[in-house]
């Protein structure tokens with residue numbers, strides 16, 4: 548199987564450097580920060596059985612509230628949204644199908660689609676358009692082999708969020724061609740303007756959506772994600788889940804239910820959006836001090852900045868050199884098939900981000916005589 552470069556280099560190096568700027572989410576919560584003393588006490592009494600394998604009903608109820616007219620039967624709880632993505636492709640695709648994938652993109656779907664004997668086709672967002680989709684170009688990619696249009700919204704890595712008109716246009720193209728929309732919405736909730744982005748489920752019915760608690764909720768370690776979609780698809784997806792992992796952890800489901808409760812959820816999202824806004828100011832100041840070194844279109848959501856750099860070096864070489872010589876780790880654009888770009892996580896604590904950025908810019912200036 549094609550190596551999933553982005554995940555592999557992160558796994559290899561993120562714990563070996565002084566400044567890991569590859570994190571794509573927010574500084575994670577501790578259990579003590581998230582739970583009350585009573586809840587921590589209650590957790591000790593949990594029975595550690597398998598639980599309901601498609602997800603505890605109260606948890607699925609809570610997740611379904613994030614969508615219009617859905618109930619617990621429209622939800623499958625998974626181990627991270629990565630398992631949700633894997634299961635969804637297995638459920639919806641057949642060998643030989645074409646899948647149009649919004650790019651740049653967290654490249655998990657690309658690898659899975661290829662491995663299944665389907666053909667991934669890139670639908671490119673371009674910096675010249677400030678990452679807005681070229682809808683005419685998308686329409687031109689649809690053929691009678693197209694089974695699905697897969698989007699990542701809010702987008703990893705550009706932070707672009709589709710507006711209502713763009714979503715409606717994509718939905719009407721999908722409807723005309725009778726194809727699925729698959730929408731990875733794991734960054735929903737991490738919008739800089741504090742307004743929750745619209746789920747594709749709200750604009751189209753032949754849609755399956757993935758979501759999870761790893762990004763906007765800063766809880767990647769509990770590995771809770773989900774699929775939301777038509778009952779029949781979710782029921783079939785559950786069969787795949789029986790083969791992949793049976794169920795998610797009982798402790799994780801307990802924590803997830805608290806995180807998604809109306810009492811706790813708004814506070815989590817506010818904490819992370821505040822962090823993002825504050826760090827974006829810091830990042831913009833830092834970029835303006837670097838002359839023409841970077842070109843940057845600020846994200847509308849998500850925990851990262853995707854920037855073009857104006858020095859003559861391949862992005863993987865730049866990332867490797869910074870990691871090995873300066874102990875600063877950034878994601879090379881090569882992981883997205885976009886050499887000339889780097890991705891920097893901006894969901895971290897401010898001081899850490901500033902220190903890492905400063906170390907990086909000093910090293911670049913020295914090496915390239917800027």
Ligand SMILES: Cc1ncc(COP(=O)(O)O)c(C=O)c1O
Nearest residue numbers: 627628629653703733759761772
């Ligand atoms: C767009 C996107 N989807 C899915 C995932 C998988 O995340 P998880 O399995 O932790 O929910 C990631 C992780 O970086 C991501 O960026």
